[in-house]
Amino acid sequence: MADNLNPNGSNNGAQKGTETLKRGLAQMLKGGVIMDVVTPEHARIAEDAGAVAVMALERVPADIRAQGGVARMSDPSLIESIMNTVTIPVMAKCRIGHFVEAQILEAIGIDYIDESEVLTPADDQYHIDKHDFKVPFVCGCRNLGEALRRIGEGAAMIRTKGEAGTGDVVEAVRHARTVLGDIRRLSTLRPDEWMTFAKEIGAPYELIKETAELGRLPVVNFAAGGVATPADAALMMQLGVDGVFVGSGIFKSGDPAKRAKAIVEAVTHYNDSQILAEVSRELGEAMVGIHVEPDQVVLGKRGW
Amino acid sequence: MNIGVLALQGAFIEHEKTLRSLGANAVEVRLPAQLDDLDALIIPGGESTTIGKLAVAYRLLEPLYRFAISKPVWGTCAGMIMLAKDIGRDQPLIGVMDIQVNRNAFGRQVDSFETDLTVPELGSDPFRAVFIRAPLVTGVSAGVQVLARLPEGGIVAVRQRHWLATAFHPELTPDDRFHRYFLEMVGG
Numbered sequence: 001m002a003d004n005l006n007p008n009g010s011n012n013g014a015q016k017g018t019e020t021l022k023r024g025l026a027q028m029l030k031g032g033v034i035m036d037v038v039t040p041e042h043a044r045i046a047e048d049a050g051a052v053a054v055m056a057l058e059r060v061p062a063d064i065r066a067q068g069g070v071a072r073m074s075d076p077s078l079i080e081s082i083m084n085t086v087t088i089p090v091m092a093k094c095r096i097g098h099f100v101e102a103q104i105l106e107a108i109g110i111d112y113i114d115e116s117e118v119l120t121p122a123d124d125q126y127h128i129d130k131h132d133f134k135v136p137f138v139c140g141c142r143n144l145g146e147a148l149r150r151i152g153e154g155a156a157m158i159r160t161k162g163e164a165g166t167g168d169v170v171e172a173v174r175h176a177r178t179v180l181g182d183i184r185r186l187s188t189l190r191p192d193e194w195m196t197f198a199k200e201i202g203a204p205y206e207l208i209k210e211t212a213e214l215g216r217l218p219v220v221n222f223a224a225g226g227v228a229t230p231a232d233a234a235l236m237m238q239l240g241v242d243g244v245f246v247g248s249g250i251f252k253s254g255d256p257a258k259r260a261k262a263i264v265e266a267v268t269h270y271n272d273s274q275i276l277a278e279v280s281r282e283l284g285e286a287m288v289g290i291h292v293e294p295d296q297v298v299l300g301k302r303g304w
Numbered sequence: 305m306n307i308g309v310l311a312l313q314g315a316f317i318e319h320e321k322t323l324r325s326l327g328a329n330a331v332e333v334r335l336p337a338q339l340d341d342l343d344a345l346i347i348p349g350g351e352s353t354t355i356g357k358l359a360v361a362y363r364l365l366e367p368l369y370r371f372a373i374s375k376p377v378w379g380t381c382a383g384m385i386m387l388a389k390d391i392g393r394d395q396p397l398i399g400v401m402d403i404q405v406n407r408n409a410f411g412r413q414v415d416s417f418e419t420d421l422t423v424p425e426l427g428s429d430p431f432r433a434v435f436i437r438a439p440l441v442t443g444v445s446a447g448v449q450v451l452a453r454l455p456e457g458g459i460v461a462v463r464q465r466h467w468l469a470t471a472f473h474p475e476l477t478p479d480d481r482f483h484r485y486f487l488e489m490v491g492g
Contacts, residue, residue, distance in 0.1 A: 012430070012455050014419035021416045024436045024476050028349045028381070031313040050357040052313060052350070087407060088351055089437065111413035111437070134414050261361075268312050268358055269334060 017134030022156035025089065025112065025136055026220035029053055029157075029243055033233065033264050034222065036060050036247040038078075040085040046250070049260035053089040053112070055245070056082040061118050061165030061225075061299070062248035062287065071119040073101040076108050083109070091138070096303060097123025099132075106135045112157070113137045115150075117302035118164045118247075125304060130154030140224065140303060142175045144182030145201030148211065151219055152204040158217060160241065161300045162225020165248050167289030169226040169235065171300055176223050176239045186212050225300065228253070228286050230266030230279050237270035254284030305490060308333040308342040310368075312358040314350020314382060318475035322483045336367040344376040344490040347383030347398075349436070349473050352407065355382055356396035365396055372400045376466040378486045384469035385439050401464050402445035409440035409458075409471075421472075423452045423461065426481040433460070433472035440471055463489075 015021075032052030037043045038060060046054050058074040059067070073094050083090045089111035094101035096115055101122075105113050115128055117140050130137040131154035139150035140161035147158045160179055162172030182201065186208065189197055198208040210218045223236035224245035233244045244267055250260045262279040269275040307323050309316045311332035320330035323346075333339060345368075347355070359365045371377070372387070377400075379387040386398045388405040410416070416437055420430035431452070441459035444450065452461035452470075460471040466489060474482035 012420040014417050014455075016415070016417045018418055020418060020434055020476060021413075021436060024434055024473065025413055025416065027315045027318065027476065028351065028436055030315060030317070030350075031311070032351060032354055047353060048357075050354045052354050083412075088353060089413060106414070109412045109414060136413065264354065265358065265361060272334075 019156065022136035023219050026138070026157035029089070029222075030220055031268060032243045033260075033267050034091065034243070034245045035250055035260060036245075037082060037251070040081050042251055042256075043082045043085045043090075045257050046260055047086045047088055049257060050264035051088060051260065052243070053091055054082065054086060055091045055093065055114065055247075057093065060248040060251060062167070062252050063165075064118060065165040065290070065298075073098070073105065073119070076104060079105070079110065080108055093119055094128075095119040096121040097126050097128060099128045102128055102133060102137075106133055110135060115139050115155075117161060117299050121302050127153050127304070130156075138222075141179060142300060142303075143178045143201065144186070144211070145203045146303060147179055147217060147221070148201075148203035148207040151207055151217070155219065157220050157222070159222040159224040159245055161303070162223065162227070163292050163297050163300050164225045165290075165299070166226050166292050167228040167249055167252070167287040168291050169228070169232045171292060171297060172223050172226045172232075172236060173239065175225075175300070176236060176241055179217075179221065180240045183211060183216060187215050227263075228289060229283075230262045230276060233263045234266045234270040234276050237267055243267060249287055252287035254286075259283050259286075305329065305344070305487065306331055306342050307487075307490070308339060308345040310345060310347045310355070310383070312350075312364075313354045314348045315473065315475055316348045319346050319348050319380075319483075322475055322480050326480060326483055326487060328487060335362055336364055339367055339371050342371070342375065344378070344486070345371060346486070347377065347379040347386050348475065349381035349383065352382035352385040353395060355386060360396045365398065368398045369400065372398055372467065376468070376486070376490045378468040378470075380470050380473055380475060381436065381438055384441075384471055387467055387469050390443075401462070401467050401469060402448055403441050403462055403464070403469065404443035405439045406442050407439050408437050409442075410435060410438055413437055419454070421452045421454070421460065425451050426485060431474075431479060431481065432477050433474075434476045435460075435472045438471045441469075
């Protein structure tokens with residue numbers, strides 16, 4: 001919640017934790033790559049490669065998928081050791097609906113919280129009331145209705161979910177096309193059709209109105225879940241997202257430093273096929289990957 | 305007027321929108337050849353480490369330096385860091401302005417803030433300034449004009465010759481007076 005530093009109006013109306021500040025940090029990350037890291041060494045490799053932020057985790061999604069069990073917020077000591085290693089923003093994940101994990105992450109000074117379907121949900125009906133926090137949140141979505149419900153709860157950044165830990169970009173493409181397609185459809189409607197559209201997709205009317213007027217989501221929208229190559233990253237950018245999360249794709253590959261740098265360059269030069277050809281050369285082995293059929297999607301379905 | 309916006313990473317689209325609303329032609333710059341025919345350049349907010357590495361990888365640093373020597377350049381947040389000669393750590397910089405800058409000077413994201421600034425060059429109305437993991441100017445040499453300070457005294461906007469640097473983000477708020485000020489620098 002916005003925090004008036006000095007309620008009597010002096011101190012030049014200084015405020016912390018406002019929507020402008022929460023959404024603004026995501027705006028500064030646009031055109032960039034956010035990388036999953038599990039150790040301070042990974043974090044340094046990611047920063048050296050040009051990552052705009054890192055996601056501090058105990059296990060990358062590919063290992064979460066492989067090992068099963070309940071996936072929870074990471075140990076604060078691990079997250080802090082990563083925060084102490086890099087100068088770029090550090091994000092961390094909490095379980096869907098687990099507002100105490102979020103309180104803990106805020107207490108250690110994390111820069112962004114991902115209320116993430118990659119972890120095992122703590123609540124099967126409700127997400128966190130994110131307006132309650134000074135730290136900004138990013139949330140996953142598969143369609144415009146889900147994106148606007150999360151923004152309605154206070155998310156300051158959105159990412160399409162994809163299917164994390166697979167190295168298969170198909171779900172990320174499906175979700176980005178769905179969200180961006182829903183927005184294109186909305187922008188063809190007359191204002192007197194917005195309310196029924198809001199009802200159909202289960203989104204707050206005010207955010208439907210704002211999205212229609214802007215012609216885009218009111219917050220930054222990254223792609224996630226299955227990006228493994230520079231070409232995958234550029235594909236997502238050309239489809240119209242603002243930047244890319246890469247989870248298992250980097251540190252489950254043969255040469256993480258080189259692949260990380262290549263994906264960073266592919267996101268900047270996403271429309272330049274000569275450069276994309278150059279950065280795609282000799283990257284070593286990509287992560288093995290697991291192809292997902294629509295009926296095998298596990299993580300992407302979490303979220304309400 | 306053709307105003308370039310360095311588009312390696314960060315909030316370049318926000319600058320482009322404001323420039324276009326003021327009648328300027330905004331051009332995205334990712335490669336050295338795209339600096340040709342520009343009258344001025346804006347370096348946006350973003351992550352300065354990322355912007356610096358991409359500038360090195362695509363041989364932009366030297367062309368940006370040569371551009372800045374002869375043409376107006378404005379850096380916001382990460383852009384201010386890129387323009388400074390001294391940031392107290394090893395990181396690729398354009399390095400034309402005689403200022404010392406501290407990265408992340410206010411702390412982490414939970415310490416980011418917005419506040420009203422008095423900027424005499426823009427008139428008497430306060431300017432609502434948005435500081436996101438912002439840098440701070442910790443030292444200026446002779447010839448650097450201080451345009452704005454925080455109430456506590458920290459320097460957050462400076463001008464030297466045809467270079468402008470702000471620690472905050474005028475591209476995130478509707479007030480376009482800093483963009484107008486820069487376009488006047490370019491025109492005049």
